[in-house]
Amino acid sequence: MAAHATAKPEPHVSVTQFAKREDVSRVRVLQLLAERRIPGARKIGHHWIIPGAAAIVRRAPGRPRKQPRAEERLLRSLARRYVWWLSPAEALARPNFVATQVMEMGDYDDVLKLEATLGRETLVRALREAEAGRLSERSWIYWHHRLGAAGRGIPPLPQRTLR
Numbered sequence: 001m002a003a004h005a006t007a008k009p010e011p012h013v014s015v016t017q018f019a020k021r022e023d024v025s026r027v028r029v030l031q032l033l034a035e036r037r038i039p040g041a042r043k044i045g046h047h048w049i050i051p052g053a054a055a056i057v058r059r060a061p062g063r064p065r066k067q068p069r070a071e072e073r074l075l076r077s078l079a080r081r082y083v084w085w086l087s088p089a090e091a092l093a094r095p096n097f098v099a100t101q102v103m104e105m106g107d108y109d110d111v112l113k114l115e116a117t118l119g120r121e122t123l124v125r126a127l128r129e130a131e132a133g134r135l136s137e138r139s140w141i142y143w144h145h146r147l148g149a150a151g152r153g154i155p156p157l158p159q160r161t162l163r
Contacts, residue, residue: 011052018050074117078102100124100134103143124149132158
């Protein structure tokens with residue numbers, strides 16, 4: 001009869017045991033687990049199991065990379081849909097252009113996101129500085145009323161001039 005070599009399963013530790021071993025708080029271990037910085041850890045039901053040999057994945061020293069602001073993230077995502085012919089950097093360099101494209105062609109959800117993120121004042125400025133031919137007459141009138149920029153009357157659409 002041949003002896004069976006059974007592989008011994010890797011021992012696991014609890015969050016509390018791991019915290020004590022690594023000399024960090026239990027809350028910090030839970031944060032690290034949420035960030036997926038403890039390889040091999042798995043959640044079973046409401047509890048985590050951590051491989052006994054696991055270690056915290058350390059990040060490079062220094063400041064973390066700058067996260068883009070909400071306005072930049074939104075303009076980048078909208079530019080992909082409405083200004084696809086420009087690179088993201090070119091589109092972000094012309095925020096009024098992106099805004100007026102969304103104001104002309106955007107669906108209702110995108111328009112609401114744009115207004116909530118950038119604010120009415122920014123959209124009024126984009127409307128006033130709109131390039132000729134960017135907005136249709138219908139959109140021009142709608143946006144002046146919607147943003148309360150009609151005042152004493154709606155100004156004429158910007159016109160292109162030939163030189």
